[in-house]
Amino acid sequence: MSIHKVEGIVLKTQPFRSSSLIVTFFTKEAGKIRGVVKGVHREGEIRQAGFEIFTRAEIIFYEKRRSDLHLISDAAILESNDPIRNRLESIVYGSYFCELVDELTEVQDPHPEIFELLRTAFRFLSVVPPEKLTTVFTVKLLGAMGWIPYTDGCVSCGARPLEKGYFSVKQGALLCEACRSKDGGAPAITPVALALLRVFIRNEMRECLEHSHFSYALNEVQRLLTQFLNFRIGKVLRTKRFIDSVRSALVK
Numbered sequence: 001m002s003i004h005k006v007e008g009i010v011l012k013t014q015p016f017r018s019s020s021l022i023v024t025f026f027t028k029e030a031g032k033i034r035g036v037v038k039g040v041h042r043e044g045e046i047r048q049a050g051f052e053i054f055t056r057a058e059i060i061f062y063e064k065r066r067s068d069l070h071l072i073s074d075a076a077i078l079e080s081n082d083p084i085r086n087r088l089e090s091i092v093y094g095s096y097f098c099e100l101v102d103e104l105t106e107v108q109d110p111h112p113e114i115f116e117l118l119r120t121a122f123r124f125l126s127v128v129p130p131e132k133l134t135t136v137f138t139v140k141l142l143g144a145m146g147w148i149p150y151t152d153g154c155v156s157c158g159a160r161p162l163e164k165g166y167f168s169v170k171q172g173a174l175l176c177e178a179c180r181s182k183d184g185g186a187p188a189i190t191p192v193a194l195a196l197l198r199v200f201i202r203n204e205m206r207e208c209l210e211h212s213h214f215s216y217a218l219n220e221v222q223r224l225l226t227q228f229l230n231f232r233i234g235k236v237l238r239t240k241r242f243i244d245s246v247r248s249a250l251v252k
């Protein structure tokens with residue numbers, strides 16, 4: 001077994017046997033890592049030991065050769081991200097970011113930009129509207145995975161510039177009016193939503209968050225991205241279902 005020291009953000013903690021945990025974290029150096037922590041299972045212990053969700057810590061683990069479940073020996077807290085825990089809303093959205101990263105990434109596939117994205121998103125989570133942050137976070141995460149929606153022109157015939165069109169969820173790309181039949185289920189995207197999506201694709205997270213927009217355009221971009229994600233993942237995430245149910249209860 002080789003020993004490693006990495007910097008990681010806790011994505012998930014699950015009880016394991018009577019007195020241990022399985023912790024999933026996303027590291028700067030090695031991507032997603034899963035490991036067993038022995039002798040820690042009560043809530044207070046988990047928090048103190050640096051294995052609570054959202055915590056950024058320096059982690060020491062022993063790498064198992066024949067399993068992707070390693071042995072974690074220690075975590076030194078670098079940033080507890082407590083402001084996220086102060087409001088139910090930021091807990092819920094922060095949990096969604098963690099579940100999305102966990103779902104989209106493979107173990108031990110390094111993506112330092114995803115680590116930085118998560119770290120930045122946590123910093124903004126208690127200060128900016130979570131809906132907008134979530135949309136920008138999703139675009140940036142898709143970019144890091146190489147799944148950024150193609151919006152330069154029609155993916156089928158190459159027609160451009162395209163100021164309105166249809167968004168093929170299956171292809172993650174735009175289709176023009178003439179090519180819509182290639183994906184009959186592709187929903188229309190309005191010019192304002194398309195322009196906003198392009199802003200999110202082309203700019204850094206901070207600039208995207210500062211960019212002013214119409215709320216209906218943001219809703220439209222968010223809806224299309226959710227459909228695209230659900231198609232790629234093949235299911236609706238648990239935390240996303242929760243967000244949607246809370247949102248619809250608030251609207252009623």
Ligand SMILES: [Zn+2]
Pocket residue numbers: 154155156157158159175176177178179
């Ligand atoms: Zn076309």
